[in-house]
Amino acid sequence: MNESVAATTIQLLGAGGFGALIGWYVYYINRYRKSEVSLNDIVTLIGVLGGGSILAIFPARSDLFGAYGIGLFAGFFTYFIVLLVMVGISKDFTVEWFLDGRRKRPAAPFFIPEDKVGGTAMAMPQEEGGKSTVND
Amino acid sequence: MSGLIILGSIGIGAVIGWLFGVLEPHRKLFSQILAVGTAGLLVLLDIVWQAGWQAALIAFGSGFATLLIHKLWRKALRQH
Numbered sequence: 001m002n003e004s005v006a007a008t009t010i011q012l013l014g015a016g017g018f019g020a021l022i023g024w025y026v027y028y029i030n031r032y033r034k035s036e037v038s039l040n041d042i043v044t045l046i047g048v049l050g051g052g053s054i055l056a057i058f059p060a061r062s063d064l065f066g067a068y069g070i071g072l073f074a075g076f077f078t079y080f081i082v083l084l085v086m087v088g089i090s091k092d093f094t095v096e097w098f099l100d101g102r103r104k105r106p107a108a109p110f111f112i113p114e115d116k117v118g119g120t121a122m123a124m125p126q127e128e129g130g131k132s133t134v135n136d
Numbered sequence: 137m138s139g140l141i142i143l144g145s146i147g148i149g150a151v152i153g154w155l156f157g158v159l160e161p162h163r164k165l166f167s168q169i170l171a172v173g174t175a176g177l178l179v180l181l182d183i184v185w186q187a188g189w190q191a192a193l194i195a196f197g198s199g200f201a202t203l204l205i206h207k208l209w210r211k212a213l214r215q216h
Contacts, residue, residue, distance in 0.1 A: 060185060069145060
């Protein structure tokens with residue numbers, strides 16, 4: 001196990017950045033699920049994270065694998081921490097949002113456009129009292 | 137095994153452990169365990185191939201610890 005292959009700094013930065021992008025995007029995908037979490041979601045995400053197609057990019061026993069893992073961790077948990085901070089400083093959300101998606105309804109003059117132009121910031125319940133589509 | 141590989145294994149394990157924590161037990165508990173276990177095992181095998189069994193062991197430990205942390209955090213939120 002001591003025969004790890006050395007990599008250049010730029011290679012390490014590239015692998016770390018690639019991991020960070022994947023980590024950030026995995027949290028994003030998990031957060032924007034449109035239904036209750038299903039097994040398929042998790043299995044797919046795990047395949048994305050550590051599937052052979054991803055890890056095969058890096059030579060075996062190289063430090064690039066380590067840089068990818070560090071980047072993955074940084075991207076994934078940075079998203080989570082940013083979310084924690086934003087929910088913490090917002091007056092419209094409480095920590096319960098992480099459990100069931102509850103939040104205050106926007107009061108005039110604020111509104112949510114029907115066509116959700118500009119993207120859905122956080123998945124909304126489909127109807128009054130509807131089940132949340134958002135998880136942590 | 138280099139420090140980078142150790143840290144990377146901890147990182148991958150932590151992310152996967154956190155994702156496992158999102159799953160809530162329900163009626164199909166056995167099939168959940170089977171599918172998640174298979175997916176986790178495949179990733180561990182990938183890590184063994186990439187970095188050796190020690191790295192896979194580290195990733196497993198990190199994943200298990202993160203899963204526990206995630207579950208405890210959700211429990212604390214419910215009691216909030």
